[in-house]
Amino acid sequence: MFGTLIGIFLTSTGIFIAADTVLWGSTAPNPTRGEKTCTPGERSVAVFEGWYGDGLYLFKHFHDMCQTMARSQKSLSLEAQADMLIQKLRQTYRDHTGPLPSHTASLPPPSSKHIASIAVAGFDGPTPIVTVRELRWDKNRKGQWQLLAERVGKQSFQGCGAKFIGEVGIAALLLDTSAHFEQEKHRPDVRAANRANTLSKEDDCISSSFSMEDAKGLYMIAIRMTIDHGKEFQIENGAVGGRLHMVTIPKTGPMAEESIDPEQYLK
Secondary structure (H helix, E strand, O other), rough: OOOOEEEEEEOOOOEEEOOOOEEEOOOOOOOOOOEEEEEOOOOOEEEEEEOOOOOHHHHHHHHHHHHHOOOOOOOOOOHHHHHHHHHHHHHHHHHOOOOOEEEEOOOOOOOOOOOEEEEEEEEEEEEEEEEEEEEEEOOOOEEEEEEEEEEEEEEEEOOOEEEEEOOOHHHHHHHHOOOOOOOHHHHHHHHHHHHHHHHOOOOOOOOOOOOOOHHHHHHHHHHHHHHHHHHHOOOOOOOOOEEEEEEEEEEOOOOEEEEEOHHHHOO
16 A cells, blocks of 8 residues: 655755655555655665555665665765665565566556655765665566666756655645646645745756755645645545654755654644
């Protein structure tokens, strides 16, 4: 079962990463809670989104791998961190599911091609980078299923940026120019999020006013709107939310972490 909304933002003052804490297993009747972020490097943050499985084994393995990488004396690039995480999860998932028939008419569990996404954000010298990997099933030309772990996106400082991972449909509609949620767009916090979203698309991010506080407001309104309107988009009640775990990586200096309780964004 899927359900999460993660936000990663490149701002004029650094990188802002945020994730909700709801975890669903494939057979769990109710969600549990857990942080979807980890720190594989001194100034990098990784996030996990996807299918957690019985016993949340992929989620737990993600954190185990992050802790191992964080303790390592070997310095890895952001790309190498992402590659290592997704390849380890690929092997874990393969070991758990076992071999599949070469030819099958239906998708393998969890009834979706998409299994999980890994994103790693941080600085490569002075340059902020976000690199994303996906673990998914797909068929080759012979109709045989194969388990892929591929890079599916990258952001750097050619401009500012706002990237959502997970249940992104409502966030995308809320911030575009369509007629959806027209009444919501009259709210001051939604208007502020719209302005922040526009600033996040500026090419010259260094001189932009798009700040970490703008990014935080943009993420929190996206979370709230997803909770408020999720049923309209077949998002199961409770699939997104809980405590929000937020991490900021400034251009220089240590990372800072913050947790936001639901009452602070569901007012």
